[in-house]
Amino acid sequence: MSTRDWPLWEVFVRSRRGLSHVHVGSLHAPDAEMALRNARDVYTRRQEGVSLWVVPSAEIVASEAGQREEFFDPAADKIYRHPTFYEIPEGVEHL
Amino acid sequence: MITPPSSTPFSYVLGLADDALVSAQRMGWWISRAPQLEEDLALANIGLDQLGQARNLLTYAGELEGAGRSEDDLAYLRDDRDFRNVWLVERPQTDFGVAMARLLVFSAWQAELYAALALGEDPTLAAIAGKAVKEVAYHLDHARRWVVRLGDGTEESHARMQVALEAEWPYVEELFGPVDGAVVDPVALRDAVLTTVESVLAEATLVVPQVAPARGGGRRGLHTEDLGYLLAEMQHLHRSHPGATW
Numbered sequence: 001m002s003t004r005d006w007p008l009w010e011v012f013v014r015s016r017r018g019l020s021h022v023h024v025g026s027l028h029a030p031d032a033e034m035a036l037r038n039a040r041d042v043y044t045r046r047q048e049g050v051s052l053w054v055v056p057s058a059e060i061v062a063s064e065a066g067q068r069e070e071f072f073d074p075a076a077d078k079i080y081r082h083p084t085f086y087e088i089p090e091g092v093e094h095l
Numbered sequence: 096m097i098t099p100p101s102s103t104p105f106s107y108v109l110g111l112a113d114d115a116l117v118s119a120q121r122m123g124w125w126i127s128r129a130p131q132l133e134e135d136l137a138l139a140n141i142g143l144d145q146l147g148q149a150r151n152l153l154t155y156a157g158e159l160e161g162a163g164r165s166e167d168d169l170a171y172l173r174d175d176r177d178f179r180n181v182w183l184v185e186r187p188q189t190d191f192g193v194a195m196a197r198l199l200v201f202s203a204w205q206a207e208l209y210a211a212l213a214l215g216e217d218p219t220l221a222a223i224a225g226k227a228v229k230e231v232a233y234h235l236d237h238a239r240r241w242v243v244r245l246g247d248g249t250e251e252s253h254a255r256m257q258v259a260l261e262a263e264w265p266y267v268e269e270l271f272g273p274v275d276g277a278v279v280d281p282v283a284l285r286d287a288v289l290t291t292v293e294s295v296l297a298e299a300t301l302v303v304p305q306v307a308p309a310r311g312g313g314r315r316g317l318h319t320e321d322l323g324y325l326l327a328e329m330q331h332l333h334r335s336h337p338g339a340t341w
Contacts, residue, residue, distance in 0.1 A: 006131075027133055037237065038133035041140055 008057040009035040011042075013049035019094065021053050029054075103217045104276035105160040106179060109169070110314050111208070112152030113180035116170060117322070118201060119145035120329050121188050130191060137237060141198070144230040151223045171333035175322045181313045183266035185322040192259030195241040200263060202234035203291040204270045204284065211279040220278055239295045246299025257301055264304035267292075269311035 006028040012021035024043050029035035035054040044052065063071055075081070122142030129135035153166040183201060188194040209231055212224035245256040271285040293303055312318070332339060 028131065029133065033240070037240070038137070041137040042133055045136070045140055 006030050009039070009054045010057050010060060011035075011039040012053040012055070013039075013043055014051040015049055017050065021051065024048070026057060032056075101159060101217055101219065102276075103159060103220065103278055105156055107274055107276050107278065108152055108156040108159055108220070110179035110181075110274060112149050112156050112169070113178045114184055114201075114205075115145045115152060116149035117178070117180045117325065118184040119143070119149060120325055121184060122194075124187075124189065125194065138194075141234050141237065144227075144234065148223065148227045148230070151226075155219050155223065167333065171330045175318050175326055176316045178318065178322060178326070179314050179316065180318075180322075181266065181269045182309055182311055182319060183263070183269065185313070185325060186266075186319060187321060190255075190259060190262075191241075192245060192256045193262055195238050195245070196256070196259045196263045198234060199238035199242050199295060200267055200270075200288075200292055202231050202238055203295075204288045205231045206235050206291070207284045207287045208279055211284070215278050217278050235291075242295055242301070243299040246296070246301040253300065256299065260296070260301055261304045261306060264306050265309040266311075268308035269313065272311065272314060274314055 007030075008026050009029055009032075010026050011024050013024045014021045027035065027038050027042055029038050032054060036052060039052050039054050043049070119142045122138055122145065125138040126135060126142075129138055149170070150166050153169045157164045157166060157169055183197060188197055206228065209224035209228040212220045213228055215221055215224075242256065245252040247253070248256075267289075270288070271281045274281055296303055
C-alpha cells in the first residue's frame, strides 16, 4: 500500500491551556492512531502544543466557494453585531 | 554547595554515551529515505533525542576523565577502538523492519536503564536520565506500534519483520554484559527488558528467535568493520575543518 492510498487527516493543535485547538495543516496516515503520532512528529516538534486533534479530512463538511456571497456578504453591513462599543477590561487577553 | 567528586567511571558513562551517539548516527541515515514524510520526521526526531542524550553523557564523561576533553573531542577525535558502544547500534540498518526491531530492543533497554539511573546515586546521571526517560518512552511506543503493525500485518510484512528480528537478536545479549563500575548493573535489567520486548513480539504474532549471541566486545573497544565506516562519515567534516561551525 503506497502513501498515496492513505487517507488525509486535518491536524489541530492547542498551543496552551485556555486556547482553542487551531488548524495547522494536514497529513497522510493509514489510521487514527498513526495520524495522531504523525501529527505529534510533524506539527509539535518545536513545542507548538499541549493537545492534538486529528480529523479525517473526508469527514469535514465545508462551505462552498460558490456560495460565498450568500453565506457571508449579508453580515458585512451589520456593524452593531461587533462588540466594539465595549471597553475591554485590562488583563483580559482572549475575549 | 560543593559536589563531592563522583566515583562513576569514565568508561561506564562513555559506553552509554557512545550507544546513544552511534544509534543517532544510524537513525540519521533514514532522513529523506523513510517510507513517507511523516515517518521521516519521526525518525529524525528520535535520532535527535538520542544525539541530545549523547551530548549530555559525553560532556559528563569528559568531566569524569578530567583530561579537558569536550563532547566534540570525544565524538569526533576518537578512533573505533576507543568507542565503547554495543554492536547492536553500530551495524547498518537500511531495512525498515531491521530499524524498528532494533529500536524496539534498544529503546526497551534504554527505558529500563534510564529509569534506574534516574533513581541512582550519581546525581548528574540521574538528571540526564530523568530527562531522557520521557524521550525513550516515545521511542519505545513508536517501535512497538510499527513492530505490531508489520508483524501482525500482511503475510509479507509478517515474514519480513520476523527476518528483521532474527537479524537483530544475536546482538541483544551484549546489552546485559557486565561492566566495571556500572552504576546500574546491566545484568539486573535483563528480565525487565526481555519481558517488554517479548510482550510486543507476542502482540505482533512474531516468534522470539532462537539464535546464538554474537561475539560482541563493544564495551572493550572491539567492533565490527561497520563502525569504522560510520565514524569516517560522522567525523570527516570535523577532522578536515577542526572547530567548524555552521
